[in-house]
Amino acid sequence: MRDAYHEELDALTERLVEMTRLVRSAISRATTALLDADIHLAESVISQDEEVNRIFAEVEASIFDLMARQQPVAVDLRMIIAALRMGTDLERMGDLAEHVAKIARLRHPDSAIPPEVRSTILEMGQIAERLVTKTGSCIASRDVESALELESDDDAMDKLHRRLFKVLMAPDWKYGVEPAIDVTLIGRYYERYADHAVRVAHDVVYLVTGSRPQDTSAF
Amino acid sequence: MRDAYHEELDALTERLVEMTRLVRSAISRATTALLDADIHLAESVISQDEEVNRIFAEVEASIFDLMARQQPVAVDLRMIIAALRMGTDLERMGDLAEHVAKIARLRHPDSAIPPEVRSTILEMGQIAERLVTKTGSCIASRDVESALELESDDDAMDKLHRRLFKVLMAPDWKYGVEPAIDVTLIGRYYERYADHAVRVAHDVVYLVTGSRPQDTSAF
Numbered sequence: 001m002r003d004a005y006h007e008e009l010d011a012l013t014e015r016l017v018e019m020t021r022l023v024r025s026a027i028s029r030a031t032t033a034l035l036d037a038d039i040h041l042a043e044s045v046i047s048q049d050e051e052v053n054r055i056f057a058e059v060e061a062s063i064f065d066l067m068a069r070q071q072p073v074a075v076d077l078r079m080i081i082a083a084l085r086m087g088t089d090l091e092r093m094g095d096l097a098e099h100v101a102k103i104a105r106l107r108h109p110d111s112a113i114p115p116e117v118r119s120t121i122l123e124m125g126q127i128a129e130r131l132v133t134k135t136g137s138c139i140a141s142r143d144v145e146s147a148l149e150l151e152s153d154d155d156a157m158d159k160l161h162r163r164l165f166k167v168l169m170a171p172d173w174k175y176g177v178e179p180a181i182d183v184t185l186i187g188r189y190y191e192r193y194a195d196h197a198v199r200v201a202h203d204v205v206y207l208v209t210g211s212r213p214q215d216t217s218a219f
Numbered sequence: 220m221r222d223a224y225h226e227e228l229d230a231l232t233e234r235l236v237e238m239t240r241l242v243r244s245a246i247s248r249a250t251t252a253l254l255d256a257d258i259h260l261a262e263s264v265i266s267q268d269e270e271v272n273r274i275f276a277e278v279e280a281s282i283f284d285l286m287a288r289q290q291p292v293a294v295d296l297r298m299i300i301a302a303l304r305m306g307t308d309l310e311r312m313g314d315l316a317e318h319v320a321k322i323a324r325l326r327h328p329d330s331a332i333p334p335e336v337r338s339t340i341l342e343m344g345q346i347a348e349r350l351v352t353k354t355g356s357c358i359a360s361r362d363v364e365s366a367l368e369l370e371s372d373d374d375a376m377d378k379l380h381r382r383l384f385k386v387l388m389a390p391d392w393k394y395g396v397e398p399a400i401d402v403t404l405i406g407r408y409y410e411r412y413a414d415h416a417v418r419v420a421h422d423v424v425y426l427v428t429g430s431r432p433q434d435t436s437a438f
Contacts (some may be wrong), residue, residue, distance in 0.1 A: 064300065071290040079281070081303070088304070169397050177399045178388050184403045 005070055008062065012083050014137060015059050019090040020136030020200075026130055027193060028099035031125030033104040034186065035118060037111040040166050043084045045101035052094035059087040075207070082207040086139065089196040089203075093132065096193045103182050112182040114175045120164050121183075124190040127157045131197040147201040148213065157194040161187050224289055224329045227281065231302050232358060234278050238309040239355030239419075241271050243348055245316035246412060250344030252323040254337060256330040264320035271313035278306040288340065294426070301426040305358065308415040308422075312351065315412045322401050331401040339383050340402075343409040346376050350416040357423045366420040367432065376413040381408050 026045050033042035063084050066072065072080055103112050113121055131153045138147040164187045167173065168180050206212040245264050252261035282303050285291065291299055322331050332340055350372045357366040383406040386392065387399050425431040 067296055067300075068292060071292070073287055073290070077283075077286055081286075084300070084303070086437065088307070101313070123395055165400065168400060177392055177396060180396045180399055181387060181403045184400045185407065188404065188407060190310075 005066075008066055009076060009079055012059065012062060012066075015055055015062075016083060016086050016090065016139050017136050018057075019052060019055055019087065019094075020132050020139065022048070022055070023090055023093040023097060024132040024136070026046050026052070026094055027100070027125060027128045027132065027190075030097045030100040030104065031122065031128075032078050033101050034113055035111065035122060035125075037104065037108055039105060039108045042101040042104040042108070046105065046125045049094045049098040052091055056087045056091040059083065063087075063094070071185055078207050078210065081201040086200045086203050089200045093193050093196045096189045096196070099189050103186055107182065112186065114179055114180065114183075116173075117164060117167050117183055120160050120167070121186065121190075122159060124160050124164075124187070127160070128190055128193050128197070129189055131157070138201045142204060142208050144205050144208050147204045149203045150198050154198045157191055161191045175178055176193045225404055227285055228295060228298055231278065231281060231285075231298070234274055234281075235302060235305050235309065235358050236355050237356060238271060238274055238278075238306065238311065238313075239351050239358065241274070242269070242309055242312040242316060243351045243355070245271070246319070246344060246347045246351065246409075249316045249319040249323065250319050250341065250347075253332055254328055254330065254341060254344075256323065258324060258327040261323040261327070262319040265324065268313045268317040271310055275306045277309040278302065282306075286349075290291055297426050297429065301422040305419045305422050308419045312412050312415045315408045315415070318408050319405055322405055326401065331398065331405065333398055333402075335392075336386050336402055338384070339379050340409075342378060343379050343383075343406070346372055346379070347409055347412050349415070350376070350413050354416045354419045357420045361423060361427050362426050363424050366423045369417050369420045373413050373417045376410055380410045 026048065029041050030039060030045045033045060063080050070076075106112070114215060131150060134146060134150055134153070137143070138150075164183060168183055173180065202212050245267065248260050249264045251257060252264060262311055282299050286299060289295075325331070350369060353365060353372070356362070357369075383402060387402055392399065421431050
């Protein structure tokens, strides 16, 4: 049987996994809101980001409480440090999903996404979801191997991000500057979302092994 | 006289202040590199980001070491948690300065900055420098009042960021999509740089008072 202290650490893990589910749902709805110019979906992402922030505040409070009361060492201490960093990144992922939703809302009833970049944005959304799903599994399972595998999805995201710029800068881009700015920002949000998901997975590696893989960022 | 333990905490503070100096110099040189299309300056920012990362790795290592050996409580524990977060934000500010420099390098020998947005970018660079200078002083002095004053500089940055978009979207913008994308990303980098500086200052407030002001982000 686990003691109360380790039950608290388990609860912390569960809260982080819950955050991955919430920010996954957020980016999924934000992508649909963007592609379908769905204002209600966009509003739901924006209003529900508060929930992610609330859980993160609880995570922070319980981390500080655990540290003060238990003076954790070794792997427990790593768990707490990692949890703090993971929570910070997950909270930011919620913000980025919200940023995407805000652009959908800003351009409603139009779509911010011209047909030429629709499929790329759709794929970026799918990879973002896949990444955060895997990140959630990594947190729950503490599986270092699968945490390291996230790199390939992140590479795929970077490739899509570059493809996006190619379309925007092509001579036949006919939508002018405003949609180009929207798509530039949206692309950046997805790319950052993916980077944060990888950082969370790297913190699982740190938690298990005591050292973190070098973070790489496309630009 | 301070004991060895508190000397280590002081050293941690010094390392963080040193990080503020390095990322200040980085954003200052990146701004000049951008405005003057100075490739050597751009290269210096890019190559010297390694130094920021190295110091942050040392900060992380010394934090973990302190926690394992000393089991800090109360204000010392807060110092360590805050230092970890501050280091993370400062490291990211170095990355953002590097991103600005990379756009300068990418467009060399041309300038990425059309004349119409020159003064706005210059001001954004100046505010970024002012913010991080103040952040450095806050870390050194642990002055809560001045930490809270950073908000007004951050508001000024957000205003400039909005002004940038206005220029880009004006009907008389004659530079087309590519420079609009560059300026959009550059604007975003400065705005994020400022947000991170404010977060660091907020961690000084947390360190002193035990609670952190609500972080606000323009978008």
